[in-house]
Amino acid sequence: MAGRWRAATVAAHRPETPTARTLVLRVPDWPGHLAGQHVDVRLTAEDGYTAQRSYSLAAPAVGDLIEVTVQRVPDGEVSPYLVEVADVGDQIEIRGPLGGWFVWRPDDPAPVVLVAGGAGIVPLMSMVRTRRMARAKALFRLLYSLRSPAERYYSTELGSHQAGDGGLDVFLAYTREAPEGVTRPPQRLALSEINTHGLPPDSAPTCFVCGPTGFVESAANALVALGHDPRRIKTERFGPSGGRP
Amino acid sequence: MTTPSVSEPSHLDGNALAGPLSEVFRVDLTGATRRCAVCGITGAFAELRVYAECPGLVVRCPGCDTVVLRLVHEGGVLWLDLGGTGCLRLRVK
Ligand SMILES: Cc1cc2nc3c(=O)[nH]c(=O)nc-3n(C[C@H](O)[C@H](O)[C@H](O)COP(=O)(O)OP(=O)(O)OC[C@H]3O[C@@H](n4cnc5c(N)ncnc54)[C@H](O)[C@@H]3O)c2cc1C
Numbered sequence: 001m002a003g004r005w006r007a008a009t010v011a012a013h014r015p016e017t018p019t020a021r022t023l024v025l026r027v028p029d030w031p032g033h034l035a036g037q038h039v040d041v042r043l044t045a046e047d048g049y050t051a052q053r054s055y056s057l058a059a060p061a062v063g064d065l066i067e068v069t070v071q072r073v074p075d076g077e078v079s080p081y082l083v084e085v086a087d088v089g090d091q092i093e094i095r096g097p098l099g100g101w102f103v104w105r106p107d108d109p110a111p112v113v114l115v116a117g118g119a120g121i122v123p124l125m126s127m128v129r130t131r132r133m134a135r136a137k138a139l140f141r142l143l144y145s146l147r148s149p150a151e152r153y154y155s156t157e158l159g160s161h162q163a164g165d166g167g168l169d170v171f172l173a174y175t176r177e178a179p180e181g182v183t184r185p186p187q188r189l190a191l192s193e194i195n196t197h198g199l200p201p202d203s204a205p206t207c208f209v210c211g212p213t214g215f216v217e218s219a220a221n222a223l224v225a226l227g228h229d230p231r232r233i234k235t236e237r238f239g240p241s242g243g244r245p
Numbered sequence: 246m247t248t249p250s251v252s253e254p255s256h257l258d259g260n261a262l263a264g265p266l267s268e269v270f271r272v273d274l275t276g277a278t279r280r281c282a283v284c285g286i287t288g289a290f291a292e293l294r295v296y297a298e299c300p301g302l303v304v305r306c307p308g309c310d311t312v313v314l315r316l317v318h319e320g321g322v323l324w325l326d327l328g329g330t331g332c333l334r335l336r337v338k
């Protein structure tokens with residue numbers, strides 16, 4: 001049952017940016033999950049104090065192995081441990097998979113607009129990877145708002161035309177510092193860009209928006225202003241944290 | 246760093262309730278459709294606004310701000326106030 005806490009062992013980790021990393025966790029008898037679902041992570045200190053936080057699953061499961069990507073929040077209770085301290089062999093507790101609404105299924109033919117701010121890319125990357133693995137045909141448009149090239153998650157994989165990614169378009173909106181050769185000046189993701197790089201409301205896409213609460217709020221409002229049906233806009237707010245877009 | 250400023254909204258979506266509610270319910274309520282008893286709005290349970298206010302969670306209707314539910318988990322005791330839940334529609338297997 002999803003409500004049960006179970007032991008997870010850190011099987012591997014790799015840096016995504018100087019302040020974020022992916023953890024591969026081994027969870028015996030993992031039942032599998034849908035793209036977009038999350039887990040709750042619980043840490044227990046030696047004195048018995050516990051802290052729990054939610055983290056999106058970043059990829060489809062491979063057997064007992066699942067992945068999360070965590071952005072370090074300065075002075076945070078949980079994320080600095082997961083990004084800087086947790087090592088291979090360490091145990092944490094998790095429960096999940098959780099959530100039945102912010103999910104994408106590869107047999108859904110409807111076109112999809114994905115809008116990510118900062119760490120909000122994590123569950124959307126799970127959708128991209130699930131689509132690739134299933135060789136699904138649904139049209140995907142991903143708009144990824146991030147501060148700078150150094151803050152880019154999954155940089156070697158995302159937007160480099162992997163086999164199975166036909167029909168996926170990626171637009172990167174740098175907000176503070178753009179890499180050389182990019183003519184778009186660093187600025188916030190604009191309504192006009194969501195219009196140009198998203199999909200028209202007539203095609204009735206499902207829209208998934210994820211990131212820090214303020215980012216999600218403005219991106220979801222922009223989609224509504226462009227004429228998208230609010231019932232087709234699904235949001236996942238990470239709270240104030242989750243990495244600034 | 247510091248607490249977010251007033252202009253920065255800090256609530257989460259109902260999705261974040263999936264874990265805490267799984268301690269009580271066997272089915273995932275976040276996928277349910279809810280009709281608000283106060284304002285009549287219909288929407289996904291996952292669209293509710295979740296405020297993490299110490300020591301628990303306060304969940305409000307996106308239509309009228311009514312407190313839909315409150316959940317406090319403290320020292321092995323769980324308090325769940327479902328006062329404003331309204332009517333839920335769930336798919337069951
Ligand atoms: C459904 C869901 C899925 C999530 N998925 C992910 C995910 O995939 N990856 C991920 O990294 N996070 C994700 N989050 C966010 C995550 O759950 C934590 O909130 C985050 O890691 C911070 O926890 P913490 O304990 O480190 O910080 P806390 O101890 O909770 O916060 C410390 C202090 O820092 C403040 N603060 C938080 N962020 C910032 C910031 N960016 N700038 C300035 N001040 C800040 C807080 O208000 C607080 O005062 C998700 C959240 C939800 C609800």
Ligand SMILES: [Zn+2]
Nearest residue numbers: 281284306309
């Ligand atoms: Zn209401």
